[in-house]
Amino acid sequence: MRMLINVPETVVADALRGMAAAHPELNVDVENRVVVRRDAPAPGKVGLVSGGGSGHEPLHGGFVGPGMLAAACPGEVFTSPVPDQMVRAAAAVDSGEGVLFIVKNYTGDVLNFDMAAELAEDEGVRIAKVLVNDDVAVTDSLFTAGRRGTGATLFVEKLAGAAAEEGAPLERVEAIARRVNERARSFGVALSACTTPSKGSPTFDLPAGELELGVGIHGEPGRERRAMMTSREIADYSVNAVLEDLRPNGPVLALVNGMGATPLLELYGFNAEVQRVLAERDVSVARTLVGNYVTSLDMAGCSVTLCQVDEELLRLWDAPVKTPALRWGC
Amino acid sequence: MLDAEFFRRWMTTTAETVEREADRLTELDSAIGDADHGSNLRRGFAAVTAVLEKDNPDTPGAVLTLAGRQLISTVGGASGPLYGTLLRSTGKALGDAAEVTREQLADALSAGVAAVGRLGGAAAGDKTMLDALLPAAESLSESFEAAAAAAETGALATVPLQARKGRASYLGERSMGHQDPGAASSALLIGALADVAS
Numbered sequence A: 001m002r003m004l005i006n007v008p009e010t011v012v013a014d015a016l017r018g019m020a021a022a023h024p025e026l027n028v029d030v031e032n033r034v035v036v037r038r039d040a041p042a043p044g045k046v047g048l049v050s051g052g053g054s055g056h057e058p059l060h061g062g063f064v065g066p067g068m069l070a071a072a073c074p075g076e077v078f079t080s081p082v083p084d085q086m087v088r089a090a091a092a093v094d095s096g097e098g099v100l101f102i103v104k105n106y107t108g109d110v111l112n113f114d115m116a117a118e119l120a121e122d123e124g125v126r127i128a129k130v131l132v133n134d135d136v137a138v139t140d141s142l143f144t145a146g147r148r149g150t151g152a153t154l155f156v157e158k159l160a161g162a163a164a165e166e167g168a169p170l171e172r173v174e175a176i177a178r179r180v181n182e183r184a185r186s187f188g189v190a191l192s193a194c195t196t197p198s199k200g201s202p203t204f205d206l207p208a209g210e211l212e213l214g215v216g217i218h219g220e221p222g223r224e225r226r227a228m229m230t231s232r233e234i235a236d237y238s239v240n241a242v243l244e245d246l247r248p249n250g251p252v253l254a255l256v257n258g259m260g261a262t263p264l265l266e267l268y269g270f271n272a273e274v275q276r277v278l279a280e281r282d283v284s285v286a287r288t289l290v291g292n293y294v295t296s297l298d299m300a301g302c303s304v305t306l307c308q309v310d311e312e313l314l315r316l317w318d319a320p321v322k323t324p325a326l327r328w329g330c
Numbered sequence B: 001m002l003d004a005e006f007f008r009r010w011m012t013t014t015a016e017t018v019e020r021e022a023d024r025l026t027e028l029d030s031a032i033g034d035a036d037h038g039s040n041l042r043r044g045f046a047a048v049t050a051v052l053e054k055d056n057p058d059t060p061g062a063v064l065t066l067a068g069r070q071l072i073s074t075v076g077g078a079s080g081p082l083y084g085t086l087l088r089s090t091g092k093a094l095g096d097a098a099e100v101t102r103e104q105l106a107d108a109l110s111a112g113v114a115a116v117g118r119l120g121g122a123a124a125g126d127k128t129m130l131d132a133l134l135p136a137a138e139s140l141s142e143s144f145e146a147a148a149a150a151a152e153t154g155a156l157a158t159v160p161l162q163a164r165k166g167r168a169s170y171l172g173e174r175s176m177g178h179q180d181p182g183a184a185s186s187a188l189l190i191g192a193l194a195d196v197a198s
Helices: A008-022 A084-095 A107-122 A154-165 A170-182 A231-245 A264-280 A311-319 B004-031 B036-057 B061-072 B079-094 B102-120 B132-137 B144-156 B167-175 B181-197
Strands: A025-030 A034-037 A047-054 A072-079 A100-105 A127-132 A183-192 A210-213 A224-227 A250-256 A285-293 A301-308
Touching: A008 A025, A008 A047, A008 A072, A034 A084, A034 A107, A047 A084, A047 A107, A047 A154, A072 A084, A072 A170, A072 B036, A072 B181, A084 A107, A084 B061, A100 A107, A100 A154, A100 A170, A107 A127, A107 B079, A107 B102, A127 A154, A127 A170, A154 A170, A154 A250, A154 A301, A154 A311, A170 A183, A170 A311, A183 A231, A210 A231, A231 A264, A231 A301, A250 A264, A250 A311, A264 A285, A264 A301, A285 A311, B004 B036, B004 B061, B004 B167, B004 B181, B036 B061, B036 B079, B036 B181, B079 B102, B079 B181, B102 B132, B132 B144, B132 B181, B144 B181
Parallel strands: A047 A072, A047 A100, A100 A127, A250 A285
Antiparallel strands: A025 A034, A034 A072, A183 A210, A183 A301, A210 A224, A250 A301
16 A cells, blocks of 8 residues: 555544644644644624545535634544534634534434434534535435535635624524535536545546546545546536536635545646636636645545525625635735 | 343454455445545544543443443544434433343334434435344344344445445436445344353
8 A cells, every 4th residue: 555654543533733833823632633723712693613524625624714714623534523522623713702513414424413413512512504515516306315515615614703703693694604615516526536544545446547426525426437538628518517506696615625636737727728628618717726625635636616696695706715725915 | 131231242343344354345335425434433433442442341331331422522423423322322222220131122123224214314224324223123122133133234235225324325317326324333242142142
């Protein structure tokens, strides 16, 4: 196994120790696995708490800081955190204004955050929850777990985080988070499978020369597997899949996200194709972000997330943010 | 009659079985999930063994309630809350009796399984742990061996099913042909119960 690790059992703790050393502006509780902004609880401000399995870095620990998350709870690799982490995070960031849990739609994340919300409320913390479910590759129905939460998580965390930073009350921050989720859609493509430390070999079998369209951030398959396509063809397919569902009638934020092993050279090239398709479809792009933000360990591939914005959401996007992975305006 | 010591041995035997079978569970999970079911359960049941030694609860109900709480605190993913709820709800249904009968355990286990169904929003045939647990709880009123056999049969019967709950549901038809890892680990839990009883 060619991985830069000691043993699989300590991967998450080791990463948190390294993160703490690199980011003294954060409180990193390695033992309890909670990453908290240094000035928490910020008086008069709603605290945003997010979390999920590790292996998607910089999500979520990399988004902790002024203007975004108040705390993040990293679970084991691709495994949701446990309620104890979220309860601890909520207690650490609650200024009395309440806490918003941002939850990606995976069974484990949903169940653990639900349990945590009950426990935190027992301790007197007001909790609101928003469920992120933006992946158009999954057809929702009564008989499935519903759409996966993927790239839109970044938009929800940034925009709701900016509202919280401005001092908006919990109901308002929650409403903005829901609005962002409702207006954001994603589609992902895998060019290779990823390798989890505990397994040590690829989690699924993707033969050379093929790609998986509609993949999830844990390598869950999507709509179909095909022979390798060009960047241009992948952009056509992905953006059209998103637009079929989103149908924006205003400007959008665009996130061109790498899955971990695809270099920026390729991502920028892919972004050029994404922008071309959007122009052809008369969708105006207000802002674009290109890079590795919601990854899947060493998976090669990319995802596209679009979020329709109004004036208020665009203002919140441009508001200052100061986190390890997202930083501007300050 | 089954006392606290019996339930403690059920939990430690489960921990040993999960330890032994962790790689197989992870292998099953890598086919339709995210390849961590074995390592997650191993971590959780090792913590259960440790907390039972430390706190030494003195009734069957207290053993299972504590074990369930410990799983919720250490496993994560979907299996932490689901297994935790199974054991906690079963333990609560047993009340604070010092000893219980197999029939009482069967009733309590049925209550625990029902709580899992409510929490996960799943039913029989959805290709989940319920496909092993529902027949097991039913057969436990007959005998421990019948429960273990029913759980094993139920787990194997998940192979051709299409997953409708949990992460495997994202695979749609591609989930067919693989045994559900949660049903497989549930069969280990019930198998350990039969082992301790024999």
